[in-house]
Amino acid sequence: MKEKHNTREVILQTATRLFQRQGYNGTGLNQIIEESGAPKGSIYYHFPNGKEEIAIEAISMMRKLVLEGAEKDLTGKDSAAEAFEYYLNNVAAIFDLKSCIDGLSIGLIASETAFTHEQLRYSCEMVFKDLQSQHAQILMQYGFDREQAEELGITITAMIEGACILSITYQDGNPLRRIAKQLSLLLKRSQETQGEKQNGNE
């Protein structure tokens, strides 16, 4: 069975893309079927619990895409400030191309389902927590202490999410680029202040 699971993967990839672009409520199964080329029977064969099950797996795929994309851009730089600025500028470049926005943001599906689909809300919460952790880990690798890294982790997660929404709305990478600079400054200053605090203790 050379193509085993291929239909399932195609459905999932199409759904992931469409859910990120239009949201859960704005994406119908028929659109997923058309754009993936998968037969309707296969949707329920592979995802017996229906649309919600597809969405939960799509959120999982978004998580993987976002974490991997960020990891790739955030490591191997001279400082946290440089790393996060580089990452956000890469995300901005994707918006400029107006191309596929997979793996950039989960804010849409998170906020639209928060009051109406508890399982999806919970899945998104877990992804956001993973993103916060990733950011905090990266900051610690660049020398931040744990407490500050954690507070900055959640702040960075929010900033990136908010910046993506602005760029999506403006259909332009410019908001992300401007916010990348401010995030860079924020990180530089935070690290300087941490340095002073450590010197002060000695």
Added chain:
Amino acid sequence: MKEKHNTREVILQTATRLFQRQGYNGTGLNQIIEESGAPKGSIYYHFPNGKEEIAIEAISMMRKLVLEGAEKDLTGKDSAAEAFEYYLNNVAAIFDLKSCIDGLSIGLIASETAFTHEQLRYSCEMVFKDLQSQHAQILMQYGFDREQAEELGITITAMIEGACILSITYQDGNPLRRIAKQLSLLLKRSQETQGEKQNGNE
């Protein structure tokens, strides 16, 4: 006609609330009708162009609510840092109550319609720009120079939007409170750096 325009206002208020809570695609006209008590005929009488027209007016109402709510909290404080921290803590308190989230955020309707409803996207872009301007104006009132105020304006807009999404997803005001503190620090440091730059020039 003592109640002139009352039906129209009730429809609009209900729609504004529901669009903010569930988004545009997640809110059907029948739900607006039920929850507002308005007759279906009146929907098309008052909003002849249908759902999109309601949404455009709802976005306008959201704009008013957000701008007024922020104005009320952001003025009359000792510093920008204190003002924005106070504002975000008030927003957080609303999330803690799990009550009506009107006038807190437009990120959901903005992102879900960005690729599919150009008029709504445009309306949301204008609201975000107004929010940025408001934030920049407030910062200038507290002593920031124009250029820095504008860069911080867009950054604050993104941070608030992102923080609201996290709080919506976590169903908890805590993300907002934590980010309020980081925003306060960011503003303090930005103002100190601006002070040094001015001293350096003299």
Added chain:
DNA sequence: CATACTCTAGACCGGTTGGTATAATTTTGG
């Protein structure tokens, strides 16, 4: 080859969607 299992394919279903049409009711102003 036969059999069992996996997977596809697409018809079908009841319910919901946004919108239309028009009669009935209410309001307004002379």
Added chain:
DNA sequence: CCAAAATTATACCAACCGGTCTAGAGTATG
């Protein structure tokens, strides 16, 4: 009071929604 205008009320519509069902095609194995 009455006519005209404003507004309500509700039946109706085609299209779309997520989900069910079942025949049949494809694959693996003995």
